[in-house]
Amino acid sequence: xxxAFRFRLQLCILFVCLGNCLHADLSTVEAVLDAYVTEQGGRxxxxxMSSIRASGHYEAEVGEVDLVLxxxxxxxxxxxxGFKGSVEIxxxxxxxxxxxxxxxxVEVSNVLVEGAARLDFVxxxxxYDVLLRExxxxxxxxxxxxxxxxxxxxxxxxxxKLDAENSSARxxxxxxxxxxxxxxxxxxxxxxxxxxxLFSEYERNKxxxxxxMIEISSNRGSAITVRLNSTEINxxxxxxxxxxxxxxx
Numbered sequence: 605x606x607x608a609f610r611f612r613l614q615l616c617i618l619f620v621c622l623g624n625c626l627h628a629d630l631s632t633v634e635a636v637l638d639a640y641v642t643e644q645g646g647r648x649x650x651x652x653m654s655s656i657r658a659s660g661h662y663e664a665e666v667g668e669v670d671l672v673l674x675x676x677x678x679x680x681x682x683x684x685x686g687f688k689g690s691v692e693i694x695x696x697x698x699x700x701x702x703x704x705x706x707x708x709x710v711e712v713s714n715v716l717v718e719g720a721a722r723l724d725f726v727x728x729x730x731x732y733d734v735l736l737r738e739x740x741x742x743x744x745x746x747x748x749x750x751x752x753x754x755x756x757x758x759x760x761x762x763x764x765k766l767d768a769e770n771s772s773a774r775x776x777x778x779x780x781x782x783x784x785x786x787x788x789x790x791x792x793x794x795x796x797x798x799x800x801x802l803f804s805e806y807e808r809n810k811x812x813x814x815x816x817m818i819e820i821s822s823n824r825g826s827a828i829t830v831r832l833n834s835t836e837i838n839x840x841x842x843x844x845x846x847x848x849x850x851x852x853x
Contacts, residue, residue, distance in 0.1 A: 633747035636759050636779070640735060643784035645811070650736055653812070657839045660832035671830070674839070680846040681729035695846045696722075696729045702848040714851050720794055734763050735777055735786070742766050750781065753788055757781045785813060798823040810837045 630636050641647060655676040661668050670686040682695035694703045694717070701722045705713040717725070734743065748760040758778040765774075778788035789801045799822055803815035814835050821827035 630759070630781075631747075633745045633761060636747055636761060637735060637739075637745065640779055640784050644736065644813075647738075649811075650732070653837060655837075655839050655841055657836040657841070658814075658832050659834050660830055662828045662830045664828065674841060674845065675729070675731060676841055676843070676846070677731045679726065679729045679731060680843065681725070682846050694725065695848070696726055697843070697846040697848065700848060701725055704849065714849065716848070724793075733786075734775070735761065735779075748776070751778065753778055756787060758787060786815075796823075809835050812837060 630639060641650065644650060655674070657672070657674045659670070659672045661670050663669075664687075666687060668687075672684040673681070675681045678698075680696060680698055682693065684691060684693045686692075689708050691706045692703065693706075695701070701717040703713070703715055703717055704711060730737075734740070739745075742765060744764045744766055746762040746764075748762055750757050751760050752758070758780055761777045761779065763775050763777070774792045776788075776790040777786060779785070780787055785806060786803055788803070791799045791801075793799060799820065802819040803817070804819075805816040806813045807816055808814075814832070816832045818830040818832075819827070820830065
């Protein structure tokens with residue numbers, strides 16, 4: 605993979621909070637998830653978002669890497685990573701996942717992607733985070749209790765795919781009990797690898813809360829820090845933007 609970047613950027617959008625409200629009974633996972641959706645503005649507000657574009661950068665061994673991520677309902681996603689004239693684009697158009705590599709303006713690779721990598725990417729391409737979707741009957745939700753991240757008490761919500769084909773089917777989400785912002789996500793991949801993402805430096809954009817810094821690490825030693833420079837909500841993007849470009853002869 606270009607630049608040996610091992611992690612896809614999982615862009616988590618945290619919707620506008622209505623205030624630091626305290627809920628009387630949050631002893632069940634249903635109550636926590638309902639409160640989480642309410643504090644993010646409610647179901648109608650959440651459904652108003654249809655697309656998002658984010659750009660930023662991260663530091664790698666080879667230097668600073670630029671990135672652009674675009675997502676659109678219901679499950680289209682395109683990521684671009686660029687470094688010193690080399691560009692890697694990976695996308696899912698709702699049916700096919702593809703990847704191109706360009707060096708010095710010349711396309712050197714244009715392939716379809718299958719297997720575990722495709723399953724992971726397609727899961728991330730689903731527009732709404734698993735906690736913000738309409739309750740999914742193929743997912744088991746569990747409330748494990750409250751844990752502290754630094755000094756912030758967090759509800760720990762476990763989600764598992766009941767028909768787990770993809771490698772990121774098991775996940776722990778840490779939701780701040782006071783602000784209901786997502787602070788941490790742990791995901792397990794095939795072979796026992798655990799990916800941990802920490803979200804911070806939230807800013808409001810058109811009424812939505814966006815994490816501007818995302819620290820991503822693996823239990824196998826790799827780590828990067830992604831910083832988002834800009835985000836655009838409900839951008840005008842055509843479906844063709846996610847389609848695979850014609851293979852050059």
